[in-house]
Amino acid sequence: MDYGTLFIQQIINGLHVGSIYALIALGYTMVYGIVKLINFAHGDIMMVGAYVAFVMMTAFNMNIVVALIVAVIFCSLLGMTIEKVAYKPLRKAPRMWALITAIGVSFFLESAVMVLFGANPKPFPAPPSKLITIGNLQFSQLMLISLALSVVLMIALERFIKTTRLGKAMRASSEDADAAALMGISVNKTISTAFVIGSALAAIGGVLFAIAYPQIKPLMGMMPGLKAFIAAVLGGIGIIPGAMLGGFLLGLIESLTKGFLSAFWPGATLWADAILFSILILVLLIKPSGILGKNIKEKV
Template sequence: MTEFLQQIINGISLGSVYALISIGYTMVYGIIKLINFAHCDIFMVGAYTGYFAITTLRLGFIPALFFSMAVCALLGVVIERVAYKPLRNSAKETLLITTIGVELFLQNIIKTKALAGPNVLNFPEVIPTATFKIGGLQFSNIQLITLGISVIMCAALQFLISKTNTGRAMRATSYDRDAAALMGININRIISVTFAIGSALAATGGIVFGMLYPKLEPIMGVMPGLKAFVAAVLGGIGIVPGAMVGGLSIGLIETLSKVYISSGLSDAIAFIILIIILLVKPTGLFGKRNVKV
């Protein structure tokens, strides 16, 4: 029983990172119905930006976190304006292929010697690791920080969407973009804000992931990004609380499957879950089927 509870703690910690990434997927899809596969590499850029902020600029954890969030928020807006906006009225397949192209571009530009290079980097220990024990359970301050940041960010985002004018404009744009424009909402601004917020959350996920698993490489965002996409679909893509629940669920499933099934099959299990969801309940746990008459 103690071992099981220990894996639950580890799974929640990992799932918190997935939740931060999956919210970006779900926000962008909710606004413009786009699966932004480049989002997983904004997560990677966030980790690298945090690394350089700590090692080169000598910033502490909080300043490095905000610096990385700002850089990635700007990057997300630039990507949307340069790569996605001109194709906004194109076929969905065209936009989807473009997101993959942006993903590959980000991976390869990070590999250049002018930036990080192709070699693996070790994320610095910006916060000294401390371990706590309660009974037979063991957890670290880094795990607590990861969970705390995830909860705070998700709660702040839910407040923004539910209680502010910007959030109301985002919900209106998500529901009917043309009607929102007729009501005076600046659609381009709302889309940019959405990309900025989603990218900032991905950067947060990148930094805490680097603290949990201190190995940085240009392709580090691919697998977490795909699992975060599964989490978004599981929770109901386009629904922020669903992304949080989906991220925690995938983190728990991955951790428990590694221990009790097979470490080699844990990734496959996540994608089997995606297939099952699409077959059984494609709207996800919190999604509602739209009925058109």
């Protein structure tokens, strides 16, 4: 395979994995946009979604579509429960308390899955996929379906936020929750909705990730969740288009580093994560609010 073909192949792979990062990053950015909380348990909700789909497919012989729907419903309820039980009582507390609680919820979910399923990885029953070949380029049908589903969901979410009454209420709560409450908007409802939608997207991302890398384990959400958080910050956390942009950029950078640069530099694969963090630091040094973020001045 020549370098030009290898470059295009890695672009395709990067868009695929980047779409998954973008889906997960949307959950981070929606929650942060309203309650200014970094929900570090978000990556573990993604992991739970993958395990729920695994159980549905192996124990109940469901197909991947039905298993995905069950995983979305379960994780949506889980996200709403976590918000009500763990985060809502701390809404007026210092942000550090909520952050520590989020880390605690993350450890709880990981430990619960380890107790239920064990710590060893399990093969995920990904459905068979036809390999499509165009010249020297190769990609699977599942890769195309995954990419298309991610893009459709992102566009639908953007339209939901911009055009629906509930979406507008979420935007108003994000701008000023107290003023939104005075205007008759139920801030509690908008916050719960943000957690439900974010957790649903995390579940979809978890199942798509398990299909792309057909193996699940209790700690599988840690690195994708961290990378999705980086994507949200890179694009401008709290901004939905920014999360999408950051996710795709992160996927492209990772894929090109591991697949393309390794052809010239054998050690590039080992440095892939370090390169991602270096780019994040560079972007934040130049534009701390992220690529699409706006600098906000605070009066003192």
